[in-house]
Amino acid sequence: MQISLSMCKQAARPTLRIPGNAIAQILQGQKEKVVVVMGATGAGKSRLSVDLATRFPAEVINSDKMQVYKGLDIATNKITEEERCGVPHHLMGVIDPESDFSAADFRASASSAVRSIHLRKKLPVIAGGSNSFIQALIDRDFRSRYDCCFLWVDVSMQTLHSFVSDRVDRMVERGMVKEVRDLFDPQADYSSGIRRAIGVPELDEFFRTESSSDEETRVRVLAEAIDRIKMNTSKLACRQVEKIMRLRNAKGWDLHRLDATDVFRKSGKDVEAAWENMVAGRSAAIVSRFLYDRLRVAYGGSAVSVEAPLMAAAG
Known part of the structure; x- marks a missing residue:
């Protein structure tokens, strides 16, 4: 099975025609939003981050500690320009390959990227397999400023190893x-x-x-x-999942687990349909609730859609 990243589908965004000042009043005091996509190597994090950014006004921040470096695009499995579908990607192939880019460096750079994305009235989607980078960012004062939605793309180890x-x-x-x-x-x-x-x-x-x-x-x-x-890539996948489970169980991170195992067992056209049903569609629904539920409550619980991203109103 191979998940294609080349199909750039622009999902229609729902629109709610209410005055901007009304949105601002509803969201007054609300934290700005950040989505974090986690998972083992090969699970489909890059695909999901692009899928989300074609459904919501979003930009992606790479949190893979090897993909931040310039060079070795194949060996580090960087997402290609075509696969990005026009979605801006930050911290992807920008660091001198001879330098050492630490978790502290990531925390500073990612925090800056989050702020700049919010200033452009868009949603930051942090995606990558280096959970030590993500923890270094989130475990500081990050969540005192931002409301985080964690998505975990999970695949059974036997299937993922193959x-x-x-x-x-x-x-x-x-x-x-x-x-x-x-x-x-x-x-x-x-x-x-x-x-x-x-x-x-x-x-x-x-x-x-x-x-x-x-x-x-x-x-x-x-x-x-x-x-x-x-062998070493498979070992890395195991360590990544173990780290995610520690963040969930010991740190109490509220992770939305998306089981993509059956997607990897499909072939041909069935792969795209399974990905949409089991991963992309479910993730979009989770993120939609994360972004828009306060508006739904304020407007009597009816299904709504918003012309501008909510962080634009909150900012």
């Missing part, structure tokens, strides 16, 4: 080995910067020996490196 293995094969087909080779430096430090990305240290032995090895040895060493990439 998908991750296939995804690594597709990344290799797209040129990941050449991409990493171009970054190879036998004196490099793999403990900092973009060289910590899965795929870089695993291919080190292959690059060191390929020029002095025969064809059979090169094929074997490369196959072993690719197997390690698959």
Whole structure:
């Protein structure tokens, strides 16, 4: 199964024709809104963030600690320009790959991005698999200023491991080995910067020996490196889910779990329909309630839609 990111569907936004000053009165004192999309690598966080931003006036803030760096677009599985569907993405491929971008750096940069997005009267959607970055941002004074809606895209580990293995094969087909080779430096430090990305240290032995090895040895060493990439990506997915569960159980984060397992078991046209029913549609309904319920209550509970985002009125 492969979830396509290329279908940029613009969902019709509901409109509620009420005076702007009435909205402002209803929302007086309300915190500004932020949506956070979480999940293991490969679960569909990027797809969901774009889906939401085509249904609501939103911009995406990347919270993947490797995707913040310039370069290695294939190895770090960055969302492409086409897949972004015109949605602005912040902190995506902007940091010097030789530098160390810490959780504290993310907190400062993401906070600034959230403020700028709100100033443009849009909804910030924070999406990525680096839960330590997200926790560093949220666990400070963030929630004293912002009302957060947490969406967790979850997939059974057995299903996700199979998908991750296939995804690594597709990344290799797209040129990941050449991409990493171009970054190879036998004196490099793999403990900092973009060289910590899965795929870089695993291919080190292959690059060191390929020029002095025969064809059979090169094929074997490369196959072993690719197997390690698959294994380490699967281990990362397990750690990410464990971290999410700790945030939910120990920290008390109110996470809306979206089980996407059956989506990954579909094929062909059934994938899109399943994604819409199980993930995108449910998420849109959750976010709609998160943004608009105070207006519904104020207007007698009737179904409403809003021409402008609510944070515009609140700001």
